[in-house]
Amino acid sequence: MGMKFHLSATIKLSKPASKEVISKEIENFNAQLTEKQVDARIEKWDVLENNLNIEIVSGTKRRAHDILLNFRNILSKNLGKKYKIGVRKIDVNFYEVTFSLEKEPLQPVTIPFADLEIDGKNVRMILKDTSEEFLRKNYVDRMIKRVIEKVENQYYEGKKEFWKLIWKSEEKEPVWNKDPTEEMLKRGWLVQGPTKGKWFYRPQAAAIFRAMERIAIEEILKPLGFQEVIESHIVPFEIWLRTGHLEGMPGEIYYVCEPKTRDVKEWERFIDLVKITREVPEEELKKTVSVPRAGICYAQCPVIYWSLRGRTIADESLPLLIFDRTAISGRYESGGRHGIERVDEFHRIEPVYIGKPEQLIELRKKLIERYKHVFNDIFEIEWRMAWVTPWYLQQAGKTDVGEHYGEGVIGTIDFEAWLPYRGDRKNSKWLEFQNLSILGDKYVKAFNIKAQKGELWSGCTGIGLERWMAVFLAQKGLDPENWPEGFRKYLDKLPEGIKIL
Ligand code: ATP
Ligand code: ZN
Ligand code: MG
16 A cells, blocks of 8 residues: 655754755765665755755655654754754644555544545545654554544444354243343342442342352353452553553443542532532532543453563463452443343453463363353253454454464354343344453453463453343243252242332
Protein backbone atom coordinates (compact mmCIF):
# COMPACT_ATOMS: atom_id res chain seq x y z
CA MET A 1 0.00 0.00 0.00
CA GLY A 2 1.45 3.32 -1.01
CA MET A 3 1.91 5.74 1.82
CA LYS A 4 3.37 9.22 1.59
CA PHE A 5 4.32 11.64 4.33
CA HIS A 6 4.74 15.30 3.54
CA LEU A 7 5.91 17.66 6.23
CA SER A 8 6.84 21.32 6.29
CA ALA A 9 8.58 22.72 9.35
CA THR A 10 10.48 25.71 10.62
CA ILE A 11 13.57 25.12 12.70
CA LYS A 12 14.42 28.12 14.87
CA LEU A 13 18.12 28.74 15.32
CA SER A 14 19.74 30.82 18.04
CA LYS A 15 21.36 33.05 15.39
CA PRO A 16 21.35 33.29 11.60
CA ALA A 17 23.27 30.67 9.63
CA SER A 18 24.61 31.09 6.14
CA LYS A 19 23.04 29.39 3.15
CA GLU A 20 26.30 27.61 2.41
CA VAL A 21 26.47 26.03 5.81
CA ILE A 22 22.88 24.88 5.74
CA SER A 23 23.16 23.64 2.19
CA LYS A 24 26.08 21.45 3.16
CA GLU A 25 24.21 20.01 6.13
CA ILE A 26 21.17 19.16 4.07
CA GLU A 27 23.22 17.66 1.28
CA ASN A 28 25.02 15.42 3.73
CA PHE A 29 21.81 14.43 5.43
CA ASN A 30 20.10 13.55 2.16
CA ALA A 31 23.15 11.66 1.00
CA GLN A 32 23.02 9.55 4.13
CA LEU A 33 19.36 8.76 3.61
CA THR A 34 20.12 7.65 0.06
CA GLU A 35 23.01 5.56 1.28
CA LYS A 36 20.82 3.82 3.82
CA GLN A 37 18.17 3.34 1.13
CA VAL A 38 15.59 5.26 3.10
CA ASP A 39 12.82 6.51 0.85
CA ALA A 40 12.82 9.99 2.36
CA ARG A 41 14.52 13.30 1.75
CA ILE A 42 14.50 17.01 2.45
CA GLU A 43 13.01 18.23 -0.77
CA LYS A 44 13.02 21.99 -0.30
CA TRP A 45 14.54 24.43 2.09
CA ASP A 46 15.43 28.08 2.68
CA VAL A 47 16.85 30.20 5.47
CA LEU A 48 15.43 33.54 6.56
CA GLU A 49 17.35 35.06 9.44
CA ASN A 50 17.08 32.59 12.30
CA ASN A 51 14.49 30.46 10.59
CA LEU A 52 15.27 27.38 8.59
CA ASN A 53 12.27 26.18 6.60
CA ILE A 54 12.34 22.65 5.30
CA GLU A 55 10.03 20.26 3.51
CA ILE A 56 10.41 16.56 4.02
CA VAL A 57 8.80 13.88 1.91
CA SER A 58 8.96 10.26 2.93
CA GLY A 59 7.57 6.86 2.00
CA THR A 60 6.73 3.88 4.13
CA LYS A 61 10.13 2.98 5.52
CA ARG A 62 10.45 5.96 7.82
CA ARG A 63 8.07 8.70 8.77
CA ALA A 64 8.71 12.32 7.81
CA HIS A 65 8.40 13.47 11.44
CA ASP A 66 10.93 10.91 12.49
CA ILE A 67 13.29 12.22 9.79
CA LEU A 68 12.65 15.75 11.05
CA LEU A 69 13.55 14.93 14.64
CA ASN A 70 16.59 13.05 13.43
CA PHE A 71 17.71 15.98 11.26
CA ARG A 72 17.20 18.40 14.12
CA ASN A 73 19.55 16.38 16.32
CA ILE A 74 22.28 16.13 13.70
CA LEU A 75 21.95 19.81 12.84
CA SER A 76 22.11 20.83 16.45
CA LYS A 77 25.27 18.82 16.99
CA ASN A 78 27.04 20.08 13.87
CA LEU A 79 26.06 23.74 14.10
CA GLY A 80 26.78 23.84 17.79
CA LYS A 81 30.24 22.39 17.45
CA LYS A 82 31.40 24.37 14.43
CA TYR A 83 29.50 27.65 14.65
CA LYS A 84 28.11 27.92 18.17
CA ILE A 85 24.61 28.07 16.70
CA GLY A 86 21.93 26.38 18.80
CA VAL A 87 18.69 24.84 17.65
CA ARG A 88 15.92 26.47 19.70
CA LYS A 89 12.75 24.70 18.62
CA ILE A 90 10.82 23.29 15.71
CA ASP A 91 7.40 24.35 14.49
CA VAL A 92 5.60 22.05 12.13
CA ASN A 93 3.60 24.18 9.70
CA PHE A 94 1.98 21.42 7.76
CA TYR A 95 1.94 17.65 7.96
CA GLU A 96 0.02 15.51 5.55
CA VAL A 97 -0.12 11.77 5.17
CA THR A 98 -1.62 10.14 2.12
CA PHE A 99 -2.39 6.46 1.92
CA SER A 100 -4.87 4.16 0.26
CA LEU A 101 -7.58 1.90 1.61
CA GLU A 102 -8.50 -1.56 0.46
CA LYS A 103 -12.15 -0.62 0.16
CA GLU A 104 -14.01 2.65 -0.10
CA PRO A 105 -15.59 3.79 3.16
CA LEU A 106 -19.34 3.26 3.40
CA GLN A 107 -19.83 6.25 5.68
CA PRO A 108 -17.82 9.34 6.54
CA VAL A 109 -14.83 8.70 8.77
CA THR A 110 -13.32 11.04 11.34
CA ILE A 111 -10.25 10.82 13.49
CA PRO A 112 -8.97 12.94 16.39
CA PHE A 113 -5.98 15.26 15.77
CA ALA A 114 -6.47 15.40 11.99
CA ASP A 115 -8.78 16.35 9.15
CA LEU A 116 -9.53 13.59 6.73
CA GLU A 117 -10.23 14.01 3.04
CA ILE A 118 -11.21 10.74 1.47
CA ASP A 119 -11.67 10.37 -2.26
CA GLY A 120 -12.60 6.84 -3.20
CA LYS A 121 -9.90 4.71 -1.65
CA ASN A 122 -7.43 7.56 -1.29
CA VAL A 123 -7.01 9.21 2.07
CA ARG A 124 -5.42 12.57 2.85
CA MET A 125 -4.87 12.97 6.55
CA ILE A 126 -3.91 16.51 7.49
CA LEU A 127 -2.64 16.74 11.03
CA LYS A 128 -3.97 19.48 13.24
CA ASP A 129 -1.78 18.86 16.26
CA THR A 130 1.85 18.95 15.27
CA SER A 131 3.65 19.73 18.50
CA GLU A 132 6.98 18.05 18.96
CA GLU A 133 5.64 15.99 21.81
CA PHE A 134 2.80 14.80 19.62
CA LEU A 135 5.16 13.74 16.85
CA ARG A 136 7.60 12.10 19.19
CA LYS A 137 4.90 9.83 20.57
CA ASN A 138 4.34 8.35 17.14
CA TYR A 139 0.60 8.85 17.25
CA VAL A 140 0.64 9.23 13.48
CA ASP A 141 1.08 5.53 12.86
CA ARG A 142 -1.75 4.63 15.21
CA MET A 143 -3.97 7.21 13.54
CA ILE A 144 -3.38 5.61 10.14
CA LYS A 145 -4.11 2.19 11.60
CA ARG A 146 -7.25 3.47 13.24
CA VAL A 147 -8.58 5.01 10.01
CA ILE A 148 -8.03 1.71 8.20
CA GLU A 149 -9.68 -0.18 11.05
CA LYS A 150 -12.69 2.15 11.14
CA VAL A 151 -13.33 1.60 7.45
CA GLU A 152 -12.94 -2.18 7.85
CA ASN A 153 -15.41 -2.10 10.74
CA GLN A 154 -17.98 -0.42 8.51
CA TYR A 155 -17.97 -3.53 6.33
CA TYR A 156 -17.94 -5.84 9.30
CA GLU A 157 -20.85 -4.21 11.14
CA GLY A 158 -24.14 -5.99 10.79
CA LYS A 159 -22.40 -9.15 9.68
CA LYS A 160 -23.11 -12.11 11.89
CA GLU A 161 -20.43 -13.37 14.19
CA PHE A 162 -18.62 -16.42 12.98
CA TRP A 163 -20.33 -19.58 14.34
CA LYS A 164 -19.65 -23.23 13.52
CA LEU A 165 -21.22 -26.16 15.33
CA ILE A 166 -18.63 -28.64 16.61
CA TRP A 167 -20.65 -30.93 18.85
CA LYS A 168 -24.17 -31.34 20.13
CA SER A 169 -25.78 -33.48 22.80
CA GLU A 170 -28.77 -35.72 22.38
CA GLU A 171 -32.15 -34.11 22.53
CA LYS A 172 -33.56 -34.01 26.05
CA GLU A 173 -37.20 -33.55 26.96
CA PRO A 174 -37.41 -30.56 29.29
CA VAL A 175 -39.62 -30.93 32.37
CA TRP A 176 -41.26 -27.56 31.70
CA ASN A 177 -41.02 -24.49 29.49
CA LYS A 178 -41.25 -21.68 32.00
CA ASP A 179 -38.77 -18.88 32.61
CA PRO A 180 -37.08 -19.92 35.86
CA THR A 181 -36.43 -16.32 36.91
CA GLU A 182 -40.12 -15.48 36.72
CA GLU A 183 -41.03 -18.60 38.65
CA MET A 184 -38.42 -18.01 41.35
CA LEU A 185 -39.71 -14.45 41.74
CA LYS A 186 -43.25 -15.77 42.18
CA ARG A 187 -42.08 -18.22 44.83
CA GLY A 188 -40.06 -15.56 46.63
CA TRP A 189 -36.75 -17.34 46.09
CA LEU A 190 -35.41 -14.33 44.29
CA VAL A 191 -35.89 -10.59 44.64
CA GLN A 192 -35.00 -7.87 42.17
CA GLY A 193 -31.76 -6.23 43.33
CA PRO A 194 -31.43 -2.65 44.49
CA THR A 195 -29.93 -1.40 41.21
CA LYS A 196 -30.27 -2.34 37.55
CA GLY A 197 -29.47 -5.89 36.55
CA LYS A 198 -28.79 -7.17 40.11
CA TRP A 199 -30.55 -9.84 42.11
CA PHE A 200 -30.99 -10.74 45.73
CA TYR A 201 -30.85 -14.52 46.12
CA ARG A 202 -32.93 -15.82 49.00
CA PRO A 203 -31.87 -19.15 50.57
CA GLN A 204 -33.42 -21.50 47.99
CA ALA A 205 -31.88 -19.73 45.02
CA ALA A 206 -28.60 -19.25 46.89
CA ALA A 207 -28.44 -22.99 47.59
CA ILE A 208 -28.86 -23.82 43.90
CA PHE A 209 -26.25 -21.24 42.98
CA ARG A 210 -23.72 -22.64 45.45
CA ALA A 211 -24.38 -26.16 44.23
CA MET A 212 -23.32 -24.97 40.78
CA GLU A 213 -20.13 -23.60 42.24
CA ARG A 214 -19.37 -26.84 44.09
CA ILE A 215 -19.92 -28.87 40.96
CA ALA A 216 -17.53 -26.69 38.98
CA ILE A 217 -14.87 -27.06 41.62
CA GLU A 218 -15.31 -30.73 42.45
CA GLU A 219 -15.95 -32.04 38.95
CA ILE A 220 -13.77 -29.81 36.81
CA LEU A 221 -11.15 -27.79 38.63
CA LYS A 222 -9.99 -30.27 41.26
CA PRO A 223 -9.69 -33.30 38.96
CA LEU A 224 -7.63 -31.25 36.49
CA GLY A 225 -5.38 -29.81 39.18
CA PHE A 226 -6.34 -26.12 39.06
CA GLN A 227 -5.13 -24.06 42.04
CA GLU A 228 -7.22 -21.25 43.48
CA VAL A 229 -6.09 -17.63 43.62
CA ILE A 230 -7.93 -14.63 45.01
CA GLU A 231 -7.88 -11.40 43.08
CA SER A 232 -9.26 -7.90 43.46
CA HIS A 233 -12.32 -7.01 41.48
CA ILE A 234 -11.30 -3.43 40.98
CA VAL A 235 -9.23 -3.19 37.83
CA PRO A 236 -7.09 -0.13 37.07
CA PHE A 237 -7.16 1.20 33.52
CA GLU A 238 -3.47 0.34 33.00
CA ILE A 239 -4.47 -3.30 32.92
CA TRP A 240 -7.27 -2.80 30.42
CA LEU A 241 -5.03 -0.64 28.26
CA ARG A 242 -2.82 -3.68 27.90
CA THR A 243 -5.60 -6.19 27.27
CA GLY A 244 -7.62 -3.97 24.95
CA HIS A 245 -10.76 -3.96 27.09
CA LEU A 246 -10.73 -0.19 27.51
CA GLU A 247 -11.07 0.37 23.77
CA GLY A 248 -13.04 -2.84 23.28
CA MET A 249 -16.03 -2.20 25.52
CA PRO A 250 -15.87 1.18 27.28
CA GLY A 251 -19.67 1.27 27.22
CA GLU A 252 -20.00 -1.90 29.32
CA ILE A 253 -17.61 -1.01 32.11
CA TYR A 254 -18.76 -0.07 35.59
CA TYR A 255 -16.40 2.76 36.48
CA VAL A 256 -14.96 3.14 39.97
CA CYS A 257 -14.18 6.51 41.59
CA GLU A 258 -12.04 7.13 44.63
CA PRO A 259 -12.70 9.95 47.05
CA LYS A 260 -10.30 12.83 46.49
CA THR A 261 -9.59 12.83 50.19
CA ARG A 262 -10.83 11.27 53.41
CA ASP A 263 -10.32 14.53 55.26
CA VAL A 264 -13.69 15.25 56.96
CA LYS A 265 -13.16 18.94 56.49
CA GLU A 266 -13.26 18.50 52.74
CA TRP A 267 -16.49 16.53 53.08
CA GLU A 268 -18.11 18.98 55.47
CA ARG A 269 -20.39 20.65 52.96
CA PHE A 270 -21.37 17.30 51.50
CA ILE A 271 -22.32 16.02 54.96
CA ASP A 272 -24.23 19.20 55.76
CA LEU A 273 -26.21 18.91 52.55
CA VAL A 274 -27.05 15.25 53.15
CA LYS A 275 -28.21 15.99 56.70
CA ILE A 276 -30.32 18.92 55.67
CA THR A 277 -31.78 17.80 52.36
CA ARG A 278 -31.86 14.01 52.83
CA GLU A 279 -30.83 13.80 49.22
CA VAL A 280 -27.54 13.12 47.48
CA PRO A 281 -25.91 16.44 46.61
CA GLU A 282 -24.57 15.38 43.22
CA GLU A 283 -22.87 18.64 42.35
CA GLU A 284 -21.00 18.61 45.64
CA LEU A 285 -20.11 14.97 45.16
CA LYS A 286 -18.48 15.75 41.83
CA LYS A 287 -16.07 17.97 43.72
CA THR A 288 -15.15 15.36 46.28
CA VAL A 289 -14.53 12.30 44.13
CA SER A 290 -11.85 11.75 41.51
CA VAL A 291 -12.47 10.82 37.91
CA PRO A 292 -12.47 7.04 37.60
CA ARG A 293 -9.13 5.40 37.04
CA ALA A 294 -10.44 1.87 37.40
CA GLY A 295 -13.50 -0.24 36.82
CA ILE A 296 -15.18 -3.29 38.26
CA CYS A 297 -13.83 -6.59 36.95
CA TYR A 298 -15.13 -7.42 33.46
CA ALA A 299 -13.48 -10.83 33.28
CA GLN A 300 -10.99 -12.17 35.80
CA CYS A 301 -8.14 -13.13 33.50
CA PRO A 302 -6.58 -9.68 32.97
CA VAL A 303 -5.71 -9.31 36.67
CA ILE A 304 -4.33 -12.85 36.73
CA TYR A 305 -2.00 -12.01 33.82
CA TRP A 306 -1.10 -8.72 35.46
CA SER A 307 -0.07 -10.58 38.63
CA LEU A 308 2.55 -12.42 36.55
CA ARG A 309 3.73 -9.45 34.48
CA GLY A 310 7.40 -9.46 33.58
CA ARG A 311 7.92 -12.84 35.23
CA THR A 312 9.38 -16.09 33.98
CA ILE A 313 7.36 -19.16 34.93
CA ALA A 314 9.43 -22.20 35.85
CA ASP A 315 9.06 -25.20 33.54
CA GLU A 316 7.89 -27.30 36.44
CA SER A 317 4.89 -24.99 36.93
CA LEU A 318 3.79 -25.39 33.31
CA PRO A 319 1.08 -25.64 32.35
CA LEU A 320 0.09 -23.20 35.03
CA LEU A 321 -3.52 -23.94 35.99
CA ILE A 322 -5.20 -21.41 38.25
CA PHE A 323 -8.66 -20.05 38.84
CA ASP A 324 -10.38 -17.15 40.56
CA ARG A 325 -13.89 -17.33 41.95
CA THR A 326 -13.74 -14.25 44.15
CA ALA A 327 -13.94 -11.28 41.81
CA ILE A 328 -17.46 -10.34 40.83
CA SER A 329 -17.97 -9.18 37.26
CA GLY A 330 -19.81 -5.98 36.46
CA ARG A 331 -21.09 -5.24 32.98
CA TYR A 332 -23.48 -2.55 31.90
CA GLU A 333 -25.82 -4.69 29.78
CA SER A 334 -28.42 -1.98 29.27
CA GLY A 335 -31.28 -3.14 27.00
CA GLY A 336 -30.01 -6.72 26.94
CA ARG A 337 -30.75 -7.43 30.60
CA HIS A 338 -32.94 -10.41 31.27
CA GLY A 339 -33.61 -12.65 34.24
CA ILE A 340 -30.66 -14.15 36.07
CA GLU A 341 -28.96 -14.96 32.76
CA ARG A 342 -28.08 -11.50 31.53
CA VAL A 343 -27.29 -9.32 34.49
CA ASP A 344 -25.05 -6.39 35.30
CA GLU A 345 -23.41 -8.19 38.18
CA PHE A 346 -22.48 -11.83 37.94
CA HIS A 347 -20.31 -14.48 39.47
CA ARG A 348 -17.93 -16.42 37.36
CA ILE A 349 -15.25 -18.91 38.05
CA GLU A 350 -12.47 -18.16 35.65
CA PRO A 351 -9.85 -20.82 35.13
CA VAL A 352 -6.76 -19.48 33.38
CA TYR A 353 -4.04 -21.63 31.83
CA ILE A 354 -0.58 -20.66 30.70
CA GLY A 355 1.69 -23.17 29.02
CA LYS A 356 3.33 -24.54 25.91
CA PRO A 357 1.03 -24.70 22.89
CA GLU A 358 0.91 -28.52 23.00
CA GLN A 359 0.09 -28.45 26.73
CA LEU A 360 -2.85 -26.15 26.17
CA ILE A 361 -4.18 -28.10 23.22
CA GLU A 362 -4.06 -31.21 25.42
CA LEU A 363 -5.66 -29.38 28.34
CA ARG A 364 -8.53 -28.20 26.18
CA LYS A 365 -9.35 -31.83 25.38
CA LYS A 366 -9.42 -32.69 29.07
CA LEU A 367 -11.49 -29.66 29.96
CA ILE A 368 -14.04 -30.53 27.31
CA GLU A 369 -14.20 -34.10 28.66
CA ARG A 370 -14.90 -32.80 32.15
CA TYR A 371 -17.45 -30.31 30.89
CA LYS A 372 -19.21 -33.06 28.95
CA HIS A 373 -19.33 -35.10 32.11
CA VAL A 374 -21.00 -32.26 34.02
CA PHE A 375 -23.51 -31.28 31.37
CA ASN A 376 -24.32 -34.83 30.22
CA ASP A 377 -24.13 -36.85 33.44
CA ILE A 378 -24.89 -34.33 36.20
CA PHE A 379 -27.12 -31.70 34.60
CA GLU A 380 -28.41 -34.01 31.83
CA ILE A 381 -29.21 -31.00 29.69
CA GLU A 382 -29.46 -30.41 25.95
CA TRP A 383 -26.48 -28.34 24.87
CA ARG A 384 -23.91 -27.84 22.12
CA MET A 385 -20.47 -26.44 21.39
CA ALA A 386 -19.69 -23.99 18.61
CA TRP A 387 -16.46 -22.52 17.32
CA VAL A 388 -16.72 -18.73 17.44
CA THR A 389 -14.31 -15.90 16.90
CA PRO A 390 -14.37 -13.28 19.60
CA TRP A 391 -13.96 -9.58 18.87
CA TYR A 392 -10.48 -9.35 20.32
CA LEU A 393 -9.11 -11.92 17.93
CA GLN A 394 -11.02 -10.46 15.01
CA GLN A 395 -9.66 -7.05 15.83
CA ALA A 396 -6.16 -8.35 16.13
CA GLY A 397 -6.73 -9.71 12.64
CA LYS A 398 -5.49 -13.16 13.49
CA THR A 399 -8.02 -15.94 13.59
CA ASP A 400 -5.59 -18.81 13.70
CA VAL A 401 -1.98 -19.78 13.54
CA GLY A 402 -2.80 -22.35 10.91
CA GLU A 403 0.72 -22.80 9.65
CA HIS A 404 2.04 -24.36 12.83
CA TYR A 405 -0.87 -25.81 14.68
CA GLY A 406 -3.63 -26.18 12.15
CA GLU A 407 -6.98 -24.48 11.90
CA GLY A 408 -9.21 -24.15 14.91
CA VAL A 409 -6.47 -24.01 17.52
CA ILE A 410 -6.49 -20.38 18.53
CA GLY A 411 -9.96 -19.13 19.23
CA THR A 412 -13.02 -19.67 21.35
CA ILE A 413 -15.59 -22.38 21.85
CA ASP A 414 -18.98 -21.24 23.09
CA PHE A 415 -21.10 -23.64 25.10
CA GLU A 416 -24.77 -23.07 24.46
CA ALA A 417 -27.92 -24.57 25.86
CA TRP A 418 -31.53 -24.60 24.85
CA LEU A 419 -33.87 -22.47 26.92
CA PRO A 420 -37.29 -24.06 26.34
CA TYR A 421 -39.07 -20.93 27.58
CA ARG A 422 -37.68 -19.06 24.58
CA GLY A 423 -39.31 -21.40 22.10
CA ASP A 424 -38.61 -24.66 20.31
CA ARG A 425 -35.09 -26.03 20.06
CA LYS A 426 -34.78 -25.29 16.34
CA ASN A 427 -35.93 -21.72 16.12
CA SER A 428 -35.16 -20.13 19.47
CA LYS A 429 -31.89 -18.50 20.46
CA TRP A 430 -29.82 -20.71 22.71
CA LEU A 431 -27.91 -19.24 25.64
CA GLU A 432 -24.11 -19.14 25.83
CA PHE A 433 -23.50 -20.40 29.33
CA GLN A 434 -19.72 -20.52 29.22
CA ASN A 435 -16.80 -20.49 26.85
CA LEU A 436 -13.31 -21.84 26.45
CA SER A 437 -10.47 -20.08 24.68
CA ILE A 438 -6.91 -20.57 23.65
CA LEU A 439 -5.56 -17.15 22.87
CA GLY A 440 -2.03 -17.84 21.67
CA ASP A 441 0.56 -15.41 22.94
CA LYS A 442 -1.71 -12.35 22.94
CA TYR A 443 -1.90 -11.87 26.70
CA VAL A 444 1.42 -13.36 27.74
CA LYS A 445 3.02 -10.92 25.30
CA ALA A 446 0.92 -8.02 26.53
CA PHE A 447 2.13 -8.67 30.08
CA ASN A 448 5.58 -9.91 29.12
CA ILE A 449 5.22 -13.30 30.80
CA LYS A 450 7.88 -15.76 29.74
CA ALA A 451 8.81 -19.43 29.83
CA GLN A 452 12.34 -20.59 30.60
CA LYS A 453 12.56 -21.35 26.92
CA GLY A 454 10.32 -21.46 23.91
CA GLU A 455 6.85 -20.27 23.16
CA LEU A 456 4.25 -19.58 25.81
CA TRP A 457 0.51 -19.45 25.24
CA SER A 458 -2.47 -18.81 27.44
CA GLY A 459 -6.19 -19.13 27.55
CA CYS A 460 -9.18 -19.08 29.83
CA THR A 461 -12.61 -20.56 30.27
CA GLY A 462 -15.27 -18.44 31.92
CA ILE A 463 -17.75 -20.48 33.90
CA GLY A 464 -20.80 -18.28 34.35
CA LEU A 465 -22.56 -19.58 37.44
CA GLU A 466 -25.77 -17.59 36.86
CA ARG A 467 -25.83 -19.00 33.34
CA TRP A 468 -25.24 -22.57 34.54
CA MET A 469 -28.14 -22.09 36.90
CA ALA A 470 -30.34 -20.52 34.24
CA VAL A 471 -29.89 -23.32 31.72
CA PHE A 472 -30.24 -26.08 34.30
CA LEU A 473 -33.44 -24.67 35.77
CA ALA A 474 -34.87 -23.77 32.35
CA GLN A 475 -34.69 -27.45 31.35
CA LYS A 476 -35.09 -29.20 34.70
CA GLY A 477 -37.50 -26.97 36.61
CA LEU A 478 -37.45 -25.86 40.22
CA ASP A 479 -38.58 -29.07 41.86
CA PRO A 480 -35.71 -31.22 43.22
CA GLU A 481 -37.91 -34.28 42.60
CA ASN A 482 -37.39 -33.74 38.88
CA TRP A 483 -33.68 -33.12 39.05
CA PRO A 484 -31.23 -35.74 37.76
CA GLU A 485 -29.58 -38.11 40.24
CA GLY A 486 -26.15 -36.63 39.61
CA PHE A 487 -27.27 -33.15 40.52
CA ARG A 488 -29.18 -34.34 43.57
CA LYS A 489 -25.89 -35.63 44.95
CA TYR A 490 -24.92 -31.99 45.25
CA LEU A 491 -28.31 -30.63 46.26
CA ASP A 492 -31.09 -32.90 47.32
CA LYS A 493 -33.28 -30.64 49.38
CA LEU A 494 -33.80 -26.92 49.30
CA PRO A 495 -33.56 -24.82 52.45
CA GLU A 496 -36.82 -23.71 54.01
CA GLY A 497 -36.34 -20.11 53.07
CA ILE A 498 -38.04 -17.12 54.62
CA LYS A 499 -41.77 -17.13 55.37
CA ILE A 500 -43.00 -13.67 54.57
CA LEU A 501 -46.44 -12.41 55.53
P1 ATP B 1 -22.79 -12.62 25.66
O1 ATP B 1 -22.50 -12.76 24.19
O2 ATP B 1 -23.88 -13.49 26.17
O3 ATP B 1 -22.89 -11.18 26.08
P2 ATP B 1 -20.07 -12.52 26.21
O4 ATP B 1 -19.47 -12.96 24.93
O5 ATP B 1 -20.11 -11.09 26.53
O6 ATP B 1 -21.50 -13.17 26.38
P3 ATP B 1 -17.83 -13.41 27.65
O7 ATP B 1 -17.20 -12.10 27.76
O8 ATP B 1 -17.28 -14.39 26.70
O9 ATP B 1 -19.38 -13.30 27.37
O10 ATP B 1 -17.95 -14.00 29.11
C1 ATP B 1 -17.84 -15.36 29.39
C2 ATP B 1 -18.97 -15.88 30.22
O11 ATP B 1 -19.38 -14.95 31.22
C3 ATP B 1 -20.22 -16.17 29.44
O12 ATP B 1 -20.12 -17.41 28.80
C4 ATP B 1 -21.26 -16.17 30.52
O13 ATP B 1 -21.24 -17.38 31.21
C5 ATP B 1 -20.77 -15.09 31.47
N1 ATP B 1 -21.45 -13.81 31.23
C6 ATP B 1 -21.10 -12.84 30.39
N2 ATP B 1 -21.93 -11.79 30.46
C7 ATP B 1 -22.86 -12.12 31.39
C8 ATP B 1 -24.00 -11.46 31.94
N3 ATP B 1 -24.34 -10.25 31.53
N4 ATP B 1 -24.71 -12.08 32.89
C9 ATP B 1 -24.36 -13.31 33.32
N5 ATP B 1 -23.30 -13.99 32.85
C10 ATP B 1 -22.55 -13.41 31.91
ZN1 ZN C 1 -10.67 -14.64 30.30
MG1 MG D 1 -21.60 -9.64 26.38
